Amino acid sequence: MKKTKQGQIQITFHWIYVAIAGAVILLFFVGVVVKQKAVSDEQLSFEVIQIMESIFTAAEVSESTKNTLDISGLANLPFFFSCENGISEFGIQDQSSRVQNDIDPLFSMKTIQAPRLVLWSLPYKLPFKVIDFLFIIPSNMKFIVLGENDFADEFIDTSHDDNILLNIDVTQVNTLSDINPGMSSHIRLVIFDGNTPPNIIPDSLLFTFPDEKVSAVVFRGDNVQYYQKSGASWIADGQSVPLIIVPGERQAAKYAAVFAGDREMYLCGMQKAFTRLKYLSAIYTAKIAEIVEHYSTKTDTICYSEFTSIGRNNIQEVLHYYSIDVNLCNEGIEVLQPQSCVPLMSTAVTLMAMNNDMQNSNCISVY
Amino acid sequence: MSSRNKGQMEMAGLVVIVILITLGILFMAQFALKDEPSKKIFTRKELAASTMAALMKTTVVDCTGGPTQFPQIEGDLLDDCAVWGNEYSQYVCDGQPSCSFLHTKIEELLGETLGVWGKKYHFVSEKVSTGMSVFEEKIEGLNGNCEDRERDTSGDFYLPSGDGLVRSVLYVCE
Amino acid sequence: MKQSKRAQIHMSETIAVLFIFFILVLFGSVFYYKYSEISFKQQQEEMFAKRAIDTTTKTLFLPELLCSKGESGAEQFCVDMTKLRSAETVFNNNKGYYFGMFSYANITVQQIYPEVVDGGVDTWIVYNNLKPDTTKIEPTYFIVTLKDETHQSEGKPSYGFGVVKVEVYS
Numbered sequence: 001m002k003k004t005k006q007g008q009i010q011i012t013f014h015w016i017y018v019a020i021a022g023a024v025i026l027l028f029f030v031g032v033v034v035k036q037k038a039v040s041d042e043q044l045s046f047e048v049i050q051i052m053e054s055i056f057t058a059a060e061v062s063e064s065t066k067n068t069l070d071i072s073g074l075a076n077l078p079f080f081f082s083c084e085n086g087i088s089e090f091g092i093q094d095q096s097s098r099v100q101n102d103i104d105p106l107f108s109m110k111t112i113q114a115p116r117l118v119l120w121s122l123p124y125k126l127p128f129k130v131i132d133f134l135f136i137i138p139s140n141m142k143f144i145v146l147g148e149n150d151f152a153d154e155f156i157d158t159s160h161d162d163n164i165l166l167n168i169d170v171t172q173v174n175t176l177s178d179i180n181p182g183m184s185s186h187i188r189l190v191i192f193d194g195n196t197p198p199n200i201i202p203d204s205l206l207f208t209f210p211d212e213k214v215s216a217v218v219f220r221g222d223n224v225q226y227y228q229k230s231g232a233s234w235i236a237d238g239q240s241v242p243l244i245i246v247p248g249e250r251q252a253a254k255y256a257a258v259f260a261g262d263r264e265m266y267l268c269g270m271q272k273a274f275t276r277l278k279y280l281s282a283i284y285t286a287k288i289a290e291i292v293e294h295y296s297t298k299t300d301t302i303c304y305s306e307f308t309s310i311g312r313n314n315i316q317e318v319l320h321y322y323s324i325d326v327n328l329c330n331e332g333i334e335v336l337q338p339q340s341c342v343p344l345m346s347t348a349v350t351l352m353a354m355n356n357d358m359q360n361s362n363c364i365s366v367y
Numbered sequence: 368m369s370s371r372n373k374g375q376m377e378m379a380g381l382v383v384i385v386i387l388i389t390l391g392i393l394f395m396a397q398f399a400l401k402d403e404p405s406k407k408i409f410t411r412k413e414l415a416a417s418t419m420a421a422l423m424k425t426t427v428v429d430c431t432g433g434p435t436q437f438p439q440i441e442g443d444l445l446d447d448c449a450v451w452g453n454e455y456s457q458y459v460c461d462g463q464p465s466c467s468f469l470h471t472k473i474e475e476l477l478g479e480t481l482g483v484w485g486k487k488y489h490f491v492s493e494k495v496s497t498g499m500s501v502f503e504e505k506i507e508g509l510n511g512n513c514e515d516r517e518r519d520t521s522g523d524f525y526l527p528s529g530d531g532l533v534r535s536v537l538y539v540c541e
Numbered sequence: 542m543k544q545s546k547r548a549q550i551h552m553s554e555t556i557a558v559l560f561i562f563f564i565l566v567l568f569g570s571v572f573y574y575k576y577s578e579i580s581f582k583q584q585q586e587e588m589f590a591k592r593a594i595d596t597t598t599k600t601l602f603l604p605e606l607l608c609s610k611g612e613s614g615a616e617q618f619c620v621d622m623t624k625l626r627s628a629e630t631v632f633n634n635n636k637g638y639y640f641g642m643f644s645y646a647n648i649t650v651q652q653i654y655p656e657v658v659d660g661g662v663d664t665w666i667v668y669n670n671l672k673p674d675t676t677k678i679e680p681t682y683f684i685v686t687l688k689d690e691t692h693q694s695e696g697k698p699s700y701g702f703g704v705v706k707v708e709v710y711s
Contacts, residue, residue, distance in 0.1 A: 006544075050588065057595045061602040063614070103642050129604045129615060248612070276604075279635050283605050286627030294691045359611050364623075364690040364698075367609040370547075381558060388565045392572055417601075417618035418684040425686070426699040428655045437694035472654075476702055479653055484682055 045095035048074060052090075053099045059119040060104055060134045064250070066166040072115040081108045081136065081261065083268030086275065086334075103276070105133050105269035109186055110261040111212075114138035118166055122252040124273050126244065126344070127352035128284065128367035131276045133252045133269065135259040137168055142184035143258065145172040147192030151219070151254055155190070158250070176202045181209065189216035189227075190258055217257055219243075222345075226263040237263045244270070244329070244341045246348050271333045274341065278330055281323045284366060288316050291364050303363035307354070315366065318354055322347045412519045414486075415539040419521030422476060423535070427468075433458040441526055441535070444469055449494060449501050450529040470502050478509065481539060487511040488539045495525075495532040513540040585711075593679040593709040596646050600707050601683060605631070606650075606667070608688045620650055620703065622689040625665050632668045645672035645710040652687055654702040677711035 052069070059067045078093045088106050091098030105124075116139035123129045143159070145152050152172070159170035173179055179202050181187055187209060214229035215237075222245070226237035241263060245251045253270070260266035292315070295304040307315050325344040332340025351366065358365040423441035430438055438444050438458060447458050448466040456464035463471065473490055481488050489512035492501040505512070518540035526533040600606075601618065605628055608619035632639050648667040657663035687701035 050591070054591055054595060057598060061598055063602075101641075103638075123614070128609060129607075131604065132602075275638070279631055279638065280604055282631045282634075283624050283627055286631070287621075287623040290623045290626070290691060355611065362696050364693075365611060367611065377554065377558070381561065384562065385565070388569060392569060413618075414683060420618050421684050421686040421700075421702050424700040425654060425702045426694065435695065437699060439700065476654060480682070480684055480704055 042095060042097060045077075045092040046097040048077075049091055049097045049099050056104075056106070056119065056134060056136075060121050060132045062121055063123050063132055065121060066161060067119045068163075068165040069117040069119055070115070071117060075113070075115050078111050078113040080111050081106060081265075082110060083265045086268060086271045088268065088272075103272065105131060105256070105272045106136060107133060107256045107260040107265060107269050108136035109138065109141065110265070112136070112138045114140045114185065116165065118168055120168075120255075122250055122255055124252040124256075125246065125248070126277065126348045127246045127355065128280070130280060131273050133256050133273070135255060137259060138186065139169075140184055141169065141186040141188065142181060143168065143170040143188050143190055144179055145170060145190045145192070146174075146176065149192045149219075151251070152190075152192045154249065155255070155258065177204075179204050185213060187214045188258070189214075191216060191218040215262070219254075219257070224257040224266075226266070228262070241266060241338050242342050244338075244345055244348075246345070246352055267333065267336065267338060270338070270341075271330075274326065274330050274333055277326050281319070281326050285319055285323060288319050288366060291366075292316055294364065301363075302361050303358070306361065307358050307363060313354070315354055315358070318347070318351050319366070322351050411486075411539060411541070414481075415488075415519045415521040415537050418477070418481065418539070419524060419535070419537040422473060422537070423524055425476075427460055427472070430458050430460040432456075440469065440472075441524065445492065445501065445526055445533060445535070446528045449526070449531075449533045466502060470504065470506060474506050477506070477537075482508050482510060485510060486539055487513055487516075487541065488537060489513055490535070490537050492533060492535040494530065495534050501533060513538040516540055589677065589679060589709070589711050592644065593681050593707070596643055596648075596709050597681045597683060597705075597707045599642055600648055600667070600705060601685070608686070616686070616688070618684070619686040619688050620705070622687055622701075623691060625650055625667070625687075628667050629665060636670065639668055640670060643668055643670065645670050645675070647671065647706075647708040647710070649706050650685070650687070651704045651706065652701050653704060672710040675710045679709045679711070681707045681709075683707070 055067075055069055059065075074092075079090060080093050081090045082088065083106070087100055087102045088104075089098050089100045090106070093111070118135075118137040118139060120135040120137065121132045122135070124131055124133050143155075145156060156170050156172055159168035161167050169184065171180075176189075179187075181204055209229070211229045211231070216227040216229075216234060218225045218227065220240065222243050223240040224243060225240040227234040228237055229235075241257070243251075243253050243257065245253045256269055257266055260269065292308045295301065295308040298304055299309075306313060322344075325341075325347045329341035329344045332338065355366045423439075423445075425440045426437045427440060427444060428437060430436070430444075433443065433447065434457075435443050438447075438460075444458055444460070444465045447456055448469055451457060451465070453464040453466045456466065458465045458468075460468040461471075477488060477490065487508050487510045489505060489507035491506075493499060494501065518538045521537040521539075524535040526535065602615075604615075606620045606624055608616040608621045610616055647669045650665045650667060652663045683705045685703050685705050687703040688698050689701065690698040692699040
């Protein structure tokens, strides 16, 4: 009897022991696997972001070119782009891996979830090249142009490319009721000619799109105003922003206004450009000093009499006022007062005209 | 169950565990030992183009004769070499006629840069109509040339000389 | 007595099994740690190489150095000497800003041709930020044209042959 009871107890404890030990070991390995999965996800997002950063660097230096980036393998990962206080940041939502950049202006929507990105780089000139703007355009985003002017025609023209993968979906409509959003995930209305967004949102956009996916940018002369859909109406995104540009084609600041997610992103990108301009103008100031010294020994040339001698039309003086306006612009934009950059436009145009005159006279030009 | 069978079963169980863990370690070992070097293809590709562009544009000092006091390698000296050759060269640079000077100078510049960095290369400049090289001797690196191997090219640089089109190209490889 | 001995033997066997099991787990953990360390070092190497290429790319397209052709845009692989001569001062005075672009690096431009006479300058330091405890340096070389408009011949600028050296520190 005793031996039977002992055997029963022994077997029972044996199996309890096996169950507990097995459970502990299983839990241990399950814990390792779960932790490892989380680490792998972080690792993947880190690698993706690093690769994208490299691609963005290469795309940016490929001036005036478009590139395409296939991210269909990451179609279920939403990317976020933000820019605040002159620092842009991008990464994968809900992941800790992100890249910060306080140098290169990036303009894109605030969140992107698309199979493909079009990366387009344009140089910002004021009037010499300051920096390359990089536009990140999701392939499933639609731009609807209302109104007509030279830039509207240029925008529609440049959006089309022989390579179908580099096309940007841009449609021109006569009235907002003609809008057909199709399968787009984002809609941006680009309005010219002083038209304002209507008081009501078209039915085609009202019910099918969440508010954050529909926005508008209105070009009024040398200013742009951003609007965001809010229910059945438009809400203005802050005050209008001046476009600091010089005459010419492919004005990067205008394209930046079209592709920037909102007013804050646009201003933030422009702030980076003006910061860079501050240092560039110091380089050009030194260059002009060398040019002036060079022509100081050639006083019989038109280059000396017209452009570098003390008096009117002195290139050094023009650049001096330009540098002052650059500094004023930087101070203003840091406190979100972009209107302080407006005087910079006229001095940039004066510099541009003088540079052209110097080139036409076969003199060493500023740029 | 006899104690001997029980013991044998336990031993078998231990052996199974050891085998499983060993297989797992072997599986992980193949990842640890994998070699994945990264190649800087971009640098080599653009290097050939930038080298050629710099070479062709270079302004030469210490030249006499010829219409230009400071001739450029492509626009002036290569043209002079293609049209007149060494015998009737209009330019004399560093005491040499244009073809000899170009051969020496291009070899020197490429040697001081690509050669020092361990690159293999060869420079070709020929008249398109005849396929004949403008230079009597080849211009190639001390480390060797890039014939019959994977290489990067600068792209063709064409010069409409007085004696027909001249095509120049630089090949760079590892 | 016999039962007690059997129980003791049984317990010893169990302890031995557990001991061996934990030894194996320990071996596995050590191996995994070593594997992770190697994988991490490999990743560091790749990131370092990537940084070298990114820095070189940015240097070659710097508006502070690039030659320009008026409204036509920039000349590729060309350094404007009139800008280069002042670049060191400007970059030095604004090191904080350019650190965001280049991090720890040394960027120099050397003139190979025409040779500079004794006492002349043939190397310009564009940017220099040495890391205090550098373990690795990755140099990248690139050949560029050096355009000098203040040394003109018949209205055309002179073009030299130069090397841009970008050293990235780890």
